[in-house]
Amino acid sequence: MKLTEDQVRDGLARLTDWELDPDTPAIRRTVRLPDFSAAIALVNEIAQAAEQADHHPDIDIRYNTLHLALSTHSEGAVTDKDMALAARVDELVP
Numbered sequence: 001m002k003l004t005e006d007q008v009r010d011g012l013a014r015l016t017d018w019e020l021d022p023d024t025p026a027i028r029r030t031v032r033l034p035d036f037s038a039a040i041a042l043v044n045e046i047a048q049a050a051e052q053a054d055h056h057p058d059i060d061i062r063y064n065t066l067h068l069a070l071s072t073h074s075e076g077a078v079t080d081k082d083m084a085l086a087a088r089v090d091e092l093v094p
């Protein structure tokens with residue numbers, strides 16, 4: 001389900017450190033880990049959650065820092081699936 005900008009902003013209030021990028025549109029979160037292997041461990045956990053949800057984030061890995069973006073490619077929009085996976089990611093971040 002496509003969300004309006006207001007619905008996305010309401011949802012972000014219940015998440016940790018996610019921001020709306022209205023230009024893409026997508027929601028984004030940067031996560032800094034202690035080192036590269038901790039970053040990769042988190043990527044692997046997120047990958048499992050993504051496969052379970054059949055919904056996949058864009059992940060940019062920069063040494064110990066992950067830049068995560070969630071949008072629903074088929075809709076060209078942020079949807080409830082993105083908000084749900086973001087909440088799951090928040091649970092996985094150590």
Ligand SMILES: C[C@H](O)[C@H](O)[C@H]1CNC2=NC(N)=NC(=O)C2=N1
Pocket residue numbers: 054055056057070071072073074075
């Ligand atoms: C066939 C499969 O369900 C689709 O390709 C899914 C897979 N993961 C996806 N992930 C994201 N972020 N957007 C999609 O539109 C999408 N589509």
